[in-house]
Amino acid sequence: HEDDASVLTLFASETGTAQRVAEDFAAACTLSAGATAMDDLEVDDIDGKTCVFFISTCGQGAMPHNGKEFLKQLDARKEPFKEGTRFLMFGLGDSSYYFFVKAAKDVEQRLVELGATKILAAMGTGDDSAEGGMEEGLHDWLDNVWPALEVTPPTEIPHIEPIKVSYSDKAVIRPEDDQRALNQFYHSDSIHAVS
Secondary structure, eight states, X not given: OOTTOXXXXXXXOSSSHHHHHHHHHHHHOTTEEEEEEGGGXXXXXXXXXXXXXXXXXXXXXXXXXXXXXXXXXXXXXXXXXXXXXXXXXXXXXXXXXXXXXXXXXXXXXXXXXXXXEESSSSOEEXXXXXXXXXXXXXXXXXXXXXXXXXXXXXXXXXXXXXXXXXXXXGGSXXXXXXXXXXXXXXXXXXXXXXX
């Protein structure tokens, strides 16, 4: 989508997860030409642009190595961003850690301080500790992202699996077994009503 690319997809990734999710998003988003590590850009490059960030947090709230220089430039910037500088933020982490998605929050706060506009009020979060894993938060967030960007949702996103809830047959009680258990309970000789 190189010619009509109006969305910059950026990532900061330590183990490769944020990079993979960013690349999958960029492949699915008709407005994005690909995903780029934050440190491969200057902060000036996002001025006046629409950006989608995928930022993981490592250690005690630290920014991944390929986003540190970008954050340093962002922190040092004095000049506000031009009108039209807009962004979406997706933070990846594990909520069992105190500094859950801190790196993403730091970038978001600084962008807002410099006049950039949040396209969605809430940052998306992918939580490794969630029952559905990181993908659960990603799907919830993407449901809001496509309309916010005025993009038709893709039928599928490579590697980002739709969540399917399935139960083992052993976990499901057949109606006749359920009824039998109820009958045994209510009609048992060992149960006597006491008044």
